[in-house]
Amino acid sequence: MARQGQRRSSGSRTTTRGRRRDQDNEGIIPVLAQAVREVENGVMRGRVDGTRFQVVALLVREERARLKADDSLDEQRRATELKRLDGIATILAQTAAREPSLFTRLGEDAEITDGVRRLKRELQERGGIEPEPAAESTGSASTSPLRPDRQVVPQSVARAQLANPFMAPDYSAVPVVPKERRLVGWELIGPLLSSFEHPAPGVRSCMDLPPSRPQMLPPGLELMEHQARLLSAVGDGHRTFLLADEPGLGKTAQALLAAQTAEAYPLLAVVPNVVKTNWAREAAQWTPSKTVSVVHGDGLSVDGFADIIVVNYEILDRHVGWIGDHGFRGMIVDEAHFIKNKASQRSQNVLEIAERVRRRVARPLMMALTGTPLINDVDDFLTIWRFLGWIEEKKPGPRLMAALEETGLTPADHAFYPAAREAVVDLGIVRRKKVDVAADIPARRIADLPVELAEADGRSIREAEQELVERLVQRYDAAMATRRSGPSPAGTGVDLDLVRRVAGSELADSEDSTTGDNVFAMVRRIGQAKAGLAADYAAQLARSAGKVVFFAKHLDVMDLAGDVFTRRDLRWTEIRGDQSRTARQQAIDSFVNDPDVSIIVCSLTAAGVGINLQVASDVVLAELSWTNAEQTQAIDRVHRIGQTEPVTAWRILAAQTIDTRIADLIDSKAGLAAVALDGAEEEAATTADVRLEALVSLLADTLEKRGNTNP
Template sequence: MARGSQRGRPQQQRRKGAANRPRRDEEGIIPILARAVREVESAVARRSAMPEVRTKFQVVALLAREERNRVKDDESLSDAKRADELKRLDGIATILAQTAARDSTLFTLLAEDAEISDSAKDLRREMLRRAGVEVEEEPEPEAVEEDLATAQRRVVPQSVLSRQLANPFLTPDFTAAAPRNVHPRRLAGWELLEPLFRSFEQADKGAPSSMELPEPSSLQTPTGRELMLHQAQVVAAAAEGHRTFLLADEPGLGKTAQALLAAHAANAYPLLVAVPNVVKTNWGREVGLWTPDKKVTVLHGDGNDVDGFADVFVVNYEILDRHLGWLGTHGFRGMVVDEAHYIKNKTSQRSQNVLEIADRIRARVARPLMMALTGTPLINDIEDFRAIWQFLGWIDEKKPLGDLMECLEETGLVPTDPGFFRAARQCVLEQGIVRRRKIDVASDIPARRVADLPVELEGEAGRSIRKAEAELARRMVERYDRALQTRTSGVVVDGIDHDLVRRVATWEREETASNNGENVFGMLRRIGQAKAGLAADYTAQLARNVGKVVFFAKHIDVMDLAEETFASRGIQYSSIRGDQTTPVRQRNIDAFVNDPEVHVAVCSLTAAGVGINLQVASNLVLAELSWTDAEQTQAIDRVHRIGQTEPVTAWRVIATQTLDTRIAELIDRKAGLAARALDGAGEEAEGAIDLQTEALVALLTAALEEREGAAR
């Protein structure tokens, strides 16, 4: 690749000064990346994707992306030099894509929220130094620890200090048997985390989706409330001594009640509950409903009104950093993480705070009750399991721990053996994965359906959107043609080169993200704005004909327009948004649920899509498309849950002849991930896909097919 850029120069010019200076195409970071990517390609071709190979693949991709942006912005380069550098970088990108095609798990390393390990950071610095680039050193560990200690001292509420003074000798609790520190034997030297994740991606049809649970002795709570069988089973498991649960029941099956009653059965008090802000108040209410003998305190801000002597402490993710110090030493015997998919990105501060508190609880209590609650543990990829499993103590950064490692050893299998994936998946399930579907355990809940409602965008807004899509497609077609013309690999593809289509779509997404150009996110928002009036009109008709309706949208301006429409029609509505205070939000929820005159709840998909009960309605309108099936499902399950007495219909408003249609299809395809990995559905469905890139792929492919059809 490096020699290729010298072609076309006069022979005399190439020789001039060769003995006195390095060749220009061997300077800088590009030749280093070219050699590294060939090493990765060779290793993967030998089916050797060991951790160091994966690390090198990720670092090459990151540095190539950085170098591409630098070259494009470097005004000192001539047009010819810039084109030459970009061409060499395209060659590296081509090899990366071909390599990832051999091992699809490498694609997860290219995601925007992919974790960058310490070894990857070290390799990146080493490559940059070899290229002659000055690299800023990482802060010394002592400084990091000092900063953390300072952060931990930020807030200690007075009531907590009083509790500490009342219990000055609060000692660690190791009365239960400490977890075993199991060292790998047969599996020593094997990379095990990736095979564990893959064991869920490759689940057989009909494979179990839940650990075995005991039969409960009673379906009543200590206060006489009735439980459903599936709820009582989890409580019975906690009573028998099981202490870690990934409670992944479908939304609407009462996970909050199960967690609170499991804590009661395990006597896991004081109990810490970390939740999204939108459901914080509701958790306080649920504690009083299911375990009225336990005192609950809900933390707000600096915690000035917190009760340090309470049994249950409810805190939202956003303020965890203010309370890290005392939360880690308060003597909690259990921790619940609600909507646990919120911590899937391990590089986020939210995830790091949760994992740190969990580790400090385990350091003081031998077998604390640890529960992760989420109806949608998989949003984008199997890797979403990683942070949740680490919170539960099943794995650390590099390997399985304790009982999970022992179970894997007892299988007598290694990752290359037939049957390893099936056995490994069962080992993980028995650590505490509990997944039940409504269709299986709550047959009394009426059916639900998603009905697509096609609408035609007319007027200037519709014309503008279609023109923008056409311009985007034209721009990508031109880029595709240029890439074909400058290709040097010698590869000839008959018809549309779908690998190149994907690369062009990826380049387009990366460039529009960096230069604020027209992108799929922006287009989808414009489509949502254009659909807003039509969706609001349909909602108003539903409200007059069937009663209460829930209206979901992603953007504030769409919600504003809908509310204006309802007000002009004389329809009373209640608004549930992310910028509301908790008391205001709860008043608006109560108004929709309890006031017969309030016919519509106008809800934000992000602020009202989790943790609230709106089953007083049986119809909802999805005015804008979500970027994940999980977000769409969460919204529907605000209505389709225990307590619903009527069939539920979600009306999904889709703008025809626009990207809206393609994205709706992509969302439906993406829904297969959870079906296969969690429920053992055995469905042929794609793994991790980036919807923005896939939408661009679909747009470019359609444009190329149309051109080919016209040429015939």
């Protein structure tokens, strides 16, 4: 009986041990033990899984707090479980000792990334713990710009995100930790702004840039010295820039080549709608080996596999979700003064994406481009600095804080302010003026700026252009049919002589037509459709570079532009054909002498000659002239003897319309004229009417595509 009782007792103890072993294999602790061994083994093999390390540390901390607060546990059980957690913590410490970069993951202020959140939920579920409800990836619900009802995910983007393994998070950089802590507790944002509001005379506004180095460029392209020096800084490892060069100094090219130098692909460019098409064009020109895709509307046509994706501010709210998860390694914000109001939806969208980019990539390329970093006051800096990661919501970011600590000063010291300003400039402010780099750039240049017309306008104009082309083809086919009844001409292909005669007939009919379906009416409609876009760009120039001369051909385009300037609170004046001589001179005097009058709107025909507007160095050509001479005369109102700065003429072109064809023809005639002036012999066609050549080009291209041949 005794033995039976002993066996029973032994069996009871065995049952208890079995139950304890079952308990030891349940819950979160065995899951953490397995995870920490995986991290340890990975480090020993040279593979550092910082995310898993951080998640284990977080869950150990939470489980320890839970055990201490759990009144249902007896002291022996609590001590046993805490001892098991201590064992896991010991392995964490030993692993971090082998790989010191992991120590940053143990801090209370260590960043909680989307990857950390996902893995934490996964381990909690495996351990039988119900995870907390998933939060938005950034901010609180009250501040997050994500609107689920407006979010879209283009199919191409979804395929790219599933297919591309390179989008894995990159945590390779060790966070900057200040050596000193004397500035803890100081309010520093105000003093930083004050250092820019009241700078000492002669202080620099541009970071020190290294000497220029040779760059690999597409054939036929060259960099100016100031552009090459910025790329040298990127090559040396600098990754954040407030590029505040004056307009006309090639900020777009610098940004695109900076991305190429830093291998910051995929690259996101957030730009105003007026320059969206131009960004795609510039990308194709400066980085032809990289694919570029432009986001329109809901992004149905975007290529999710493209190296460079361009999106405009106006539609960004629909795309924040997928953009934030796409794995961009570089982000460019053009006309960055658009985000100066941090409370605006536009600014919140940009900041949201920037935060997500930094969470996934250790050192992304972040560039803010603007010729006008300040419009109202120094507070305009704040959102741009935050986009670049230089500051956080209410304090400097780690790199800036480390630089401020290195000064050994506090805001109580007068010397702190110039030192703080230098610290911010060295983070990446680059500011050059035209006059500073005048030797680098041509004294006069024409820069084409393609713009996308509003959807309805663009569709209507393209339909009108198609009707014109069909009418030309019908004329040509009718003429060819008449020929077939006579002798057949020798040779095959498009009959260019007949094409020219057909175009001439259409042009003659257009001059006599009153129906509004001719080439003149179509070009005028294009001018009306792009008037607002051209005026908007002129307003941006006026804010950033000073006085601007705005040229248009038609009075209704001038009126539309004037309305835009008035709405933008810009003072402007105008020169038009129906003015008296006195009113004309008053307009000129006002523009030249009054510093508050920033724009003069001029008629191409009424103001193309006889006036001096060299107080400006930027010209906007909102409508194309039919001759190069008229265009040149307009530019020469600014580019003339006495001009001290290089002149840039911004030619606004309606993309995917006859506008671009006309611009190419004007340029070709300008080149031919130069050859003729140099004494070369040219055919009589070199002075042909651009209007005729535009129609000839339209018809010939259509016939070649159709594959039409002479019988």
